[in-house]
Amino acid sequence: MIQNKNENDKIIPRAAVVQDMSGFGRVSLTEAIPAMSAMGIEVCPLPTAVLSTHTYEFKDYTLLDLTDEMEKIIAHWEEIGLEFDAVYSGYMSSARQIDITKRFMLNQKKVGALAIVDPVLGDNALLDVKTVYSDRMTELIGGMRELCEIADTITPNLTEACLLLEREYPTSPLTDAELVEILNGLIGLGAKSVLITSVMESPDTMCVAVCDGDEFYKIDCGYVSRPFHGTGDLLTSVFTGARLSGYSVVNAANLAVDFLAKAIELTVKYPRMPIRHGVLFEPIIRDGYFAEKEHTNRIKRLNRE
Numbered sequence: 216m217i218q219n220k221n222e223n224d225k226i227i228p229r230a231a232v233v234q235d236m237s238g239f240g241r242v243s244l245t246e247a248i249p250a251m252s253a254m255g256i257e258v259c260p261l262p263t264a265v266l267s268t269h270t271y272e273f274k275d276y277t278l279l280d281l282t283d284e285m286e287k288i289i290a291h292w293e294e295i296g297l298e299f300d301a302v303y304s305g306y307m308s309s310a311r312q313i314d315i316t317k318r319f320m321l322n323q324k325k326v327g328a329l330a331i332v333d334p335v336l337g338d339n340a341l342l343d344v345k346t347v348y349s350d351r352m353t354e355l356i357g358g359m360r361e362l363c364e365i366a367d368t369i370t371p372n373l374t375e376a377c378l379l380l381e382r383e384y385p386t387s388p389l390t391d392a393e394l395v396e397i398l399n400g401l402i403g404l405g406a407k408s409v410l411i412t413s414v415m416e417s418p419d420t421m422c423v424a425v426c427d428g429d430e431f432y433k434i435d436c437g438y439v440s441r442p443f444h445g446t447g448d449l450l451t452s453v454f455t456g457a458r459l460s461g462y463s464v465v466n467a468a469n470l471a472v473d474f475l476a477k478a479i480e481l482t483v484k485y486p487r488m489p490i491r492h493g494v495l496f497e498p499i500i501r502d503g504y505f506a507e508k509e510h511t512n513r514i515k516r517l518n519r520e
Contacts, residue, residue: 228460229257232261233261234448239269242448247303250453251455262281263285269445272489301329302329317362330366334379335375372411373412394411395517416433422434425464427464432517450475454468474504
């Protein structure tokens with residue numbers, strides 16, 4: 216029974232974010248909550264796990280799995296009649312968590328929610344065959360494909376795009392035509408639009424490839440020759456906030472890439488900062504990035520031939 220019908224008298228857009236929470240390290244919910252809140256979005260976390268730190272380069276971290284609690288949280292939200300303008304999912308550790316999230320997304324899509332899926336599976340070439348073809352990874356890939364079927368937008372990195380499509384990871388930079396082929400393959404999984412991150416166009420240029428319907432774009436990311444942790448989570452968080460603020464798919468992607476580029480530009484000014492600490496995005500928010508009326512246009516159309 217719905218306890219209070221006024222729960223859905225929303226003043227600002229409301230998003231449920233299905234992610235893990237790390238006590239230290241900029242990643243997942245510790246990026247989604249501040250970034251999207253600064254964009255005027257009410258962020259409601261649906262935590263999949265709580266960790267002392269994230270798992271990149273940290274040892275002996277603590278982890279509390281919240282799979283059982285996820286179902287209880289959703290049940291309570293349904294009991295009080297909560298409705299969301301978007302459900303955005305990121306890393307999930309099991310096929311069961313994916314199934315719980317899928318059912319939740321489908322229910323919220325009935326009331327008009329956007330479903331935005333970051334199908335977190337891995338990064339870079341992921342050459343460890345034992346990892347890729349383990350029973351657990353096979354289940355995760357299959358579950359993520361099912362989420363892609365119901366998604367409005369998916370945001371895999373290039374590694375994840377290849378895993379979802381059972382395609383070999385490229386050993387050289389991709390041409391526009393190859394990018395269009397991969398984007399079309401991902402659209403074939405069911406999503407209405409796709410962003411592929413971490414795409415190398417040449418040895419020293421990187422982009423985000425975008426497909427929205429039958430339109431194909433690439434968004435210049437710039438390039439810095441070192442890794443940055445947590446950037447995919449931050450990009451999808453800003454993209455989701457922009458979509459809920461009325462931006463089109465490609466313009467939301469452009470805003471997310473530009474915000475991330477500003478954060479990376481600031482981060483590299485502090486070479487002593489460990490990679491595992493993530494990127495310095497908080498000062499970009501503090502200095503009013505989202506209040507600015509104009510941002511750098513990094514969009515180009517992909518050549519389909």
